[in-house]
Amino acid sequence: MEIEFAGAAREVTGSCHIVRFNGKTVLLDFGMFQGRRSETREKNAALPLEVREIDAVVLSHAHIDHAGRLPLLTARGYANPIYCTAATRDLSAVMLADSAHIQEKDAEFLAKRHREAVPPLYGMRDATTAVDRMVGLPYDTWFDVVPGLRASFTDAGHILGSASVILECMDGGTRKRIVFSGDVGRRGLPIIRDPKPPTGGADVVLLESTYGNRDHPPVAGARDQLARVVTETAARGGRLLVPAFSVGRTQELVYDLHILAREGKIPEIPIYIDSPLAIDATTVFAMHPEIFDQTEDLIQKVQDLFKFPLVRYTREATESKALNSQHGPMVIIAASGMAEAGRILHHLAHGASDPRNTILIVGFQAEHTLGRRIVERAPVLRVFGEDVPLRARVEVLAGYSAHGDRHELQQWLDAVRDGNAGAGVPDVYLVHGEPDAQDAFAEQLRTAGYPSVEAPVPHRTISI
Ligand SMILES: [Zn+2]
Numbered sequence: 464m465e466i467e468f469a470g471a472a473r474e475v476t477g478s479c480h481i482v483r484f485n486g487k488t489v490l491l492d493f494g495m496f497q498g499r500r501s502e503t504r505e506k507n508a509a510l511p512l513e514v515r516e517i518d519a520v521v522l523s524h525a526h527i528d529h530a531g532r533l534p535l536l537t538a539r540g541y542a543n544p545i546y547c548t549a550a551t552r553d554l555s556a557v558m559l560a561d562s563a564h565i566q567e568k569d570a571e572f573l574a575k576r577h578r579e580a581v582p583p584l585y586g587m588r589d590a591t592t593a594v595d596r597m598v599g600l601p602y603d604t605w606f607d608v609v610p611g612l613r614a615s616f617t618d619a620g621h622i623l624g625s626a627s628v629i630l631e632c633m634d635g636g637t638r639k640r641i642v643f644s645g646d647v648g649r650r651g652l653p654i655i656r657d658p659k660p661p662t663g664g665a666d667v668v669l670l671e672s673t674y675g676n677r678d679h680p681p682v683a684g685a686r687d688q689l690a691r692v693v694t695e696t697a698a699r700g701g702r703l704l705v706p707a708f709s710v711g712r713t714q715e716l717v718y719d720l721h722i723l724a725r726e727g728k729i730p731e732i733p734i735y736i737d738s739p740l741a742i743d744a745t746t747v748f749a750m751h752p753e754i755f756d757q758t759e760d761l762i763q764k765v766q767d768l769f770k771f772p773l774v775r776y777t778r779e780a781t782e783s784k785a786l787n788s789q790h791g792p793m794v795i796i797a798a799s800g801m802a803e804a805g806r807i808l809h810h811l812a813h814g815a816s817d818p819r820n821t822i823l824i825v826g827f828q829a830e831h832t833l834g835r836r837i838v839e840r841a842p843v844l845r846v847f848g849e850d851v852p853l854r855a856r857v858e859v860l861a862g863y864s865a866h867g868d869r870h871e872l873q874q875w876l877d878a879v880r881d882g883n884a885g886a887g888v889p890d891v892y893l894v895h896g897e898p899d900a901q902d903a904f905a906e907q908l909r910t911a912g913y914p915s916v917e918a919p920v921p922h923r924t925i926s927i
């Protein structure tokens with residue numbers, strides 16, 4: 464068996480690992496590269512292999528950096544299955560449609576600027592056919608990926624429907640097992656269940672390493688900090704602007720704001736969910752109570768988690784623009800999560816220079832994104848080609864991270880290793896991390912008794 468690291472190798476985005484076994488080829492994820500537009504466009508358009516070579520895809524979760532290039536495959540004739548959990552399929556339906564829309568808009572923009580036709584990376588129809596290829600499966604249930612190679616999903620506790628993948632085959636009479644972490648979440652995140660490390664052992668682990676050099680504050684404190692930030696901003700008469708991923712983070716914030724409102728811990732100011740994608744994703748969340756964390760109080764007590772008197776969902780662009788001329792304190796949660804696109808941009812253009820306002824960062828901000836500039840408190844932001852002085856307060860709540868920190872990642876890995884029941888330590892390949900994080904994490908793991916840890920460069924191929 465061979466694995467080629469074709470994406471998210473020494474970087475965070477573009478998740479894709481190619482597994483070759485017995486003349487068959489399986490992709491683990493096929494995500495979009497994100498970052499500088501000029502660099503990522505070409506990277507995204509180039510496929511790492513011929514579409515006709517691919518026999519199946521196994522998808523860990525619906526985030527665009529994992530699923531975002533699947534429509535490129537169907538656009539080029541891919542007609543084999545894409546295996547994922549049922550919730551991932553439903554979330555992908557809204558996310559890939561949104562991604563297609565962004566691709567079409569981008570192409571229009573480039574065509575105007577360069578006065579030549581630039582085809583979109585893919586269109587709405589390709590996104591729809593990709594979803595049509597998706598087979599939604601339950602967790603903890605074996606299924607055949609290709610003859611001789613079977614797989615099973617365990618809950619990765621990262622976003623709704625997110626999975627770690629166990630791949631198992633018989634190779635020359637011996638059982639071989641690869642565990643792919645997907646993105647590993649954290650214990651105690653709102654709504655979703657805690658990560659469940661695969662049991663039964665592993666020869667090789669492909670482990671994400673986004674926060675391999677970071678310690679997060681506990682999840683438990685995040686809600687109180689959110690209450691503080693909302694209350695302080697309201698007291699200044701300002702707006703709280705939150706760039707947030709439409710899927711996952713937005714629902715968690717709404718859920719926590721719901722709890723805080725019920726407990727009277729935040730002032731009664733309007734909370735706008737200003738993103739059509741977030742609204743659609745919220746509908747998908749509401750469709751999947753079977754995978755909610757049933758131990759949580761609000762889930763036990765409340766029928767509709769995402770509706771309460773303060774929250775308003777603004778679907779129309781005109782409603783979104785109208786918020787600019789509205790007075791008084793408010794909370795605006797809008798995409799995109801790294802402030803690279805979406806409605807958050809016009810809110811930042813309008814609000815970043817006002818010292819009464821707060822920009823609240825609740826997720827990972829990749830290099831070269833506007834979100835990263837905000838975290839670094841750059842004195843001037845560039846929004847829609849204009850300079851906007853950054854005078855609003857900037858608050859970072861790492862407790863909302865949907866990715867485990869270096870301790871949580873190692874705990875997860877230790878649990879997988881313990882499944883080997885003393886019969887050896889798995890080889891570890893770090894994926895989905897920037898070099899600094901990976902190098903520090905590799906060192907940590909070696910010290911902790913993992914003799915073979917590597918952060919493979921793009922297209923490195925290993926034999927198992
Ligand atoms: Zn993810």
Ligand SMILES: [Zn+2]
Pocket residue numbers: 475478526528529646895
């Ligand atoms: Zn990811």
